[in-house]
Amino acid sequence: MARRAPEAGGLLLRLHTGATLLFLYAPIVVLVVFSFTSDSFGVRWTGFTLRWYQRLFSDERLIGATLNTLLVATVATLIATVIGTMLAFAMERYRFRGRTGLEALLYVPIVIPEIVMALALLGFFALAFGLIDAWFGVRPVMGLATVIIAHVAFTVSFVVVVVRTSLKNFDVRLEEAAADLGADAWQTFRRITLPLIMPGIIGGALLGFTLSLDDFIITFFTTGPGTSLLPVEVYGQVKRAITPKINALSTLMLVASITLVFLSQFIQWRGRRSS
Amino acid sequence: MEQLSRYILIVASLMLLAACGGSTPTTPTTAPSSDAPAADGVDRERLAQELRVYNWTDYIDPALLDAFEQAYGVRVIVDNYDANEDMIAKVRAGGSGYDIVVPSDYAVETMWRDGLLQEINRAWLPNLGNLDPTLLDKYFDPGNRYSVPYMYGITGIAYQRSAFPDGITSWAVLFDPAQLERVRGQVSMLDDERETPGSALRFLGHSLNATDAAAIAEATALLQAQREYLAAYNSSDVNRKLASGEYLLAHAWSGQALQARNGLGDEFEGNPDIAFVIPNEGGAIWMDNMAILKDSPNAYTAHVFIDFLMRPELAAQNAGYIGYLTPNAAAIELLPETIRALYAEGFAPDEQVKQRLEWMVRDEQSTVFTELWTAVKGQ
Amino acid sequence: MAIGGITAAGVRSGARRRLAALLAPGLFWLIAFFAIPLVVVLAYSFAVPGPTGRIEWRFTLENYQRLFGETLYVSAYVRSLWVGLLTTVICLVMGYPLALFTVRQPPAWRAVLLFLILIPFWTNFLVRTYAWMVILSNNGIINATIQALGFPRQILYPGEGAVLIGLVYGQLPFMVLPLVAALDRFDFTLMEAAADLGASRRRAFWRIMLPLTAPGIAAGSVLVFIPTVGQFVVSDLLGGAKVDFLGNLLQRLFTRSNPPNWPLGSAMAVMFMLVLTVAIIAYFRATAEERR
Numbered sequence: 046m047a048r049r050a051p052e053a054g055g056l057l058l059r060l061h062t063g064a065t066l067l068f069l070y071a072p073i074v075v076l077v078v079f080s081f082t083s084d085s086f087g088v089r090w091t092g093f094t095l096r097w098y099q100r101l102f103s104d105e106r107l108i109g110a111t112l113n114t115l116l117v118a119t120v121a122t123l124i125a126t127v128i129g130t131m132l133a134f135a136m137e138r139y140r141f142r143g144r145t146g147l148e149a150l151l152y153v154p155i156v157i158p159e160i161v162m163a164l165a166l167l168g169f170f171a172l173a174f175g176l177i178d179a180w181f182g183v184r185p186v187m188g189l190a191t192v193i194i195a196h197v198a199f200t201v202s203f204v205v206v207v208v209r210t211s212l213k214n215f216d217v218r219l220e221e222a223a224a225d226l227g228a229d230a231w232q233t234f235r236r237i238t239l240p241l242i243m244p245g246i247i248g249g250a251l252l253g254f255t256l257s258l259d260d261f262i263i264t265f266f267t268t269g270p271g272t273s274l275l276p277v278e279v280y281g282q283v284k285r286a287i288t289p290k291i292n293a294l295s296t297l298m299l300v301a302s303i304t305l306v307f308l309s310q311f312i313q314w315r316g317r318r319s320s
Numbered sequence: 321m322e323q324l325s326r327y328i329l330i331v332a333s334l335m336l337l338a339a340c341g342g343s344t345p346t347t348p349t350t351a352p353s354s355d356a357p358a359a360d361g362v363d364r365e366r367l368a369q370e371l372r373v374y375n376w377t378d379y380i381d382p383a384l385l386d387a388f389e390q391a392y393g394v395r396v397i398v399d400n401y402d403a404n405e406d407m408i409a410k411v412r413a414g415g416s417g418y419d420i421v422v423p424s425d426y427a428v429e430t431m432w433r434d435g436l437l438q439e440i441n442r443a444w445l446p447n448l449g450n451l452d453p454t455l456l457d458k459y460f461d462p463g464n465r466y467s468v469p470y471m472y473g474i475t476g477i478a479y480q481r482s483a484f485p486d487g488i489t490s491w492a493v494l495f496d497p498a499q500l501e502r503v504r505g506q507v508s509m510l511d512d513e514r515e516t517p518g519s520a521l522r523f524l525g526h527s528l529n530a531t532d533a534a535a536i537a538e539a540t541a542l543l544q545a546q547r548e549y550l551a552a553y554n555s556s557d558v559n560r561k562l563a564s565g566e567y568l569l570a571h572a573w574s575g576q577a578l579q580a581r582n583g584l585g586d587e588f589e590g591n592p593d594i595a596f597v598i599p600n601e602g603g604a605i606w607m608d609n610m611a612i613l614k615d616s617p618n619a620y621t622a623h624v625f626i627d628f629l630m631r632p633e634l635a636a637q638n639a640g641y642i643g644y645l646t647p648n649a650a651a652i653e654l655l656p657e658t659i660r661a662l663y664a665e666g667f668a669p670d671e672q673v674k675q676r677l678e679w680m681v682r683d684e685q686s687t688v689f690t691e692l693w694t695a696v697k698g699q
Numbered sequence: 700m701a702i703g704g705i706t707a708a709g710v711r712s713g714a715r716r717r718l719a720a721l722l723a724p725g726l727f728w729l730i731a732f733f734a735i736p737l738v739v740v741l742a743y744s745f746a747v748p749g750p751t752g753r754i755e756w757r758f759t760l761e762n763y764q765r766l767f768g769e770t771l772y773v774s775a776y777v778r779s780l781w782v783g784l785l786t787t788v789i790c791l792v793m794g795y796p797l798a799l800f801t802v803r804q805p806p807a808w809r810a811v812l813l814f815l816i817l818i819p820f821w822t823n824f825l826v827r828t829y830a831w832m833v834i835l836s837n838n839g840i841i842n843a844t845i846q847a848l849g850f851p852r853q854i855l856y857p858g859e860g861a862v863l864i865g866l867v868y869g870q871l872p873f874m875v876l877p878l879v880a881a882l883d884r885f886d887f888t889l890m891e892a893a894a895d896l897g898a899s900r901r902r903a904f905w906r907i908m909l910p911l912t913a914p915g916i917a918a919g920s921v922l923v924f925i926p927t928v929g930q931f932v933v934s935d936l937l938g939g940a941k942v943d944f945l946g947n948l949l950q951r952l953f954t955r956s957n958p959p960n961w962p963l964g965s966a967m968a969v970m971f972m973l974v975l976t977v978a979i980i981a982y983f984r985a986t987a988e989e990r991r
Contacts, residue, residue, distance in 0.1 A: 152976050214914065215884065
């Protein structure tokens with residue numbers, strides 16, 4: 046940590062950061078404000094109401110879809126982060142036959158157009174389920190599990206890209222020093238490597254989570270009867286009209302995530318102080 | 321911390337395994353048997369517990385699903401799609417798990433030709449007689465062997481009466497640059513490779529199914545010239561943008577126009593200024609239909625549900641909710657007075673307008689419309 | 700780069716076993732869910748579309764001939780690549796200082812800032828895009844301000860400017876996260892050393908910081924560029940669906956036309972992936988070389 050420059054950033058940097066945050070939050074402020082408007086088009090301020098929040102709480106389908114989406118994003122991100130970090134290590138630390146081929150394969154999930162991937166996965170699951178049916182006599186149906194598998198599939202590569210960035214700038218001498226001091230490979234990884242590349246891993250995981258939350262096309266084609274997810278519901282609403290009900294939902298999710306972030310920071314801060 | 325993350329991983333992988341292994345309860349299970357053959361002729365012993373319907377977004381009154389469950393103890397699960405091709409892709413892959421789908425006219429033909437639908441058993445549909453015979457036996461399903469009409473609509477022009485006090489009688493209002501100039505940036509066309517070229521073809525005096533090179537070239541040029549005046553190609557929230565006043569004029573489906581005029585449930589309020597017209601040069605008619613998938617194990621229950629929706633009072637309730645036109649002749653007179661007044665005003669075709677309407681046929685030649693549309697948007 | 704053979708680093712059997720363990724799950728996933736589908740897409744691209752949109756298995760090169768022969772397809776490619784490039788550059792210029800500021804905060808604040816950047820992206824993408832429509836519309840906040848200041852109303856949406864704003868907005872975090880990861884590993888004392896040796900701050904930035912954080916720039920650029928080239932929702936919603944991008948064409952050929960044309964769509968997708976994969980690998984190699 047001593048490597049960080051003492052100053053927190055010049056005035057220009059502060060101004061830029063402020064302006065960028067303003068840009069990032071402008072639409073957020075708009076959607077929060079309009080979750081309280083009495084205008085049913087959700088585009089004008091015509092007075093204060095909590096009507097949309099009431100409507101939201103009575104919409105079981107939307108709430109179910111939200112919970113499904115959070116579940117999928119969390120599980121898919123956990124799996125993708127573990128697999129992706131392992132792959133990143135293999136790619137950065139080893140030379141092996143077929144490495145270039147793997148490199149190309151790794152970028153496929155990033156460069157493949159979503160619609161192509163969605164239809165390919167749809168065909169794949171249909172085929173696999175047909176085989177399972179033929180062999181075991183039970184036919185699985187698409188649902189949360191297939192959505193999770195698909196989301197892991199397309200988030201892994203994003204995790205790999207970000208984690209590799211951390212590994213590329215990694216000073217290998219630190220690991221060698223640990224080994225010289227008698228640490229075995231696992232200890233070196235746990236105590237030295239992992240903490241140092243943690244920002245990369247967390248960045249990759251956050252990226253994966255964000256992608257998973259928002260994915261519409263792949264989700265649409267890999268979900269099944271009765272399993273509804275938020276992006277699919279919202280996309281359907283666009284066809285008709287996005288009501289302030291969706292704004293209300295977004296506002297609640299926003300409040301929840303901000304609370305969660307600050308709470309975790311607070312707990313860490315307390316932990317550091319007491320130790 | 322380490323233990324926790326390991327625990328989470330284990331739980332997650334277990335969940336995944338459980339979810340993968342979980343197979344569907346598609347085997348027709350019997351509902352709690354009541355005192356046998358009921359008055360409505362439905363054999364409750366043969367009903368499944370659950371019925372899965374794949375439908376367009378917001379295309380059925382949810383109250384009817386509850387009513388069906390009340391009456392027969394069958395839970396109806398509805399999922400949504402927004403394009404026939406999305407639905408067909410999913411069904412064609414196999415094992416979609418759905419029982420009923422709602423393809424539009426041409427899509428019915430695609431699906432039965434590809435062997436995706438099972439034949440309708442008329443003996444299980446006593447309410448079929450309620451339907452308007454002029455809407456049966458159409459080109460896409462001769463003799464209605466595979467499909468039952470669900471909702472239909474027409475395509476024309478929706479507009480704000482205050483902006484067009486003399487009314488509208490011709491597509492020229494959307495294609496003549498001199499007239500377009502006044503509404504620049506406040507007008508939209510449907511984002512559809514058949515509807516929009518179709519309107520141009522009708523304006524030019526052709527059939528909207530014309531595929532000869534000269535007609536297509538003419539329509540392409542017309543649409544290319546029109547584009548700069550448009551706010552957007554929009555087939556999704558036209559209803560809302562008309563109601564809010566953002567569009568003065570729009571190429572629209574009748575149901576969207578009716579929703580703009582009447583409001584949409586409790587989602588937005590209607591705008592009494594909205595009118596709808598099929599121009600003198602003519603417009604399009606289309607229909608969405610209920611059909612049962614070939615791999616559905618719940619065919620009987622599916623028939624019971626389709627028949628249920630054809631009861632006149634329920635069909636009227638459904639049409640009132642959705643805003644499109646019901647093919648159920650017996651339901652028309654049960655519609656609320658306000659809606660029937662709107663029908664009379666032009667939101668539904670009268671006998672005279674019906675003469676100007678044309679079905680959009682899809683065949684081997686239809687690929688020219690994909691190319692036309694790409695040419696219009698690719699300048 | 701070692702293409703064939705196991706080089707010195709990996710001779711010991713322990714290392715090999717570790718490598719196998721590291722590769723196994725990811726490789727399984729990639730092969731099952733990408734390599735196999737990829738082969739299918741490749742096969743489709745040489746097939747013929749049937750009258751109902753079903754694939755007919757007759758070999759043809761016609762799909763590729765059309766792709767290169769028709770200027771409409773070529774111009775959609777060029778347009779998409781140009782917009783992708785523009786978005787990437789803007790994201791980089793906006794994202795780099797933001798990432799720099801972030802890593803120079805004390806750890807607790809850094810995490811908070813990182814989350815602050817990401818939280819807007821946990822609300823649904825379409826909802827955020829709708830919010831931009833409200834801001835940019837004729838009666839929106841910006842126009843209200845402009846008019847209050849006495850200027851005439853501007854048509855900001857739908858239009859190309861609105862599309863660009865929407866794209867940059869949607870992609871910014873994908874630039875910032877890899878940059879933060881790269882800058883986090885950057886040794887800032889190098890900058891002081893450079894200053895001690897008489898280099899100007901600007902020179903130190905261009906000669907030391909930028910090259911050393913190149914992997915982050917490369918990763919971020921790729922993560923922004925690719926999705927932008929393939930997008931269609933933003934240009935439909937904020938641009939009024941008036942111009943085709945590559946994403947629109949693919950979407951149309953696969954699931955909007957009747958009948959759909961999967962073979963032509965597949966050919967388009969194959970070319971798209973081929974060009975981009977080659978470009979990315981070349982790009983990463985170049986940015987990696989630069990550091991040596």
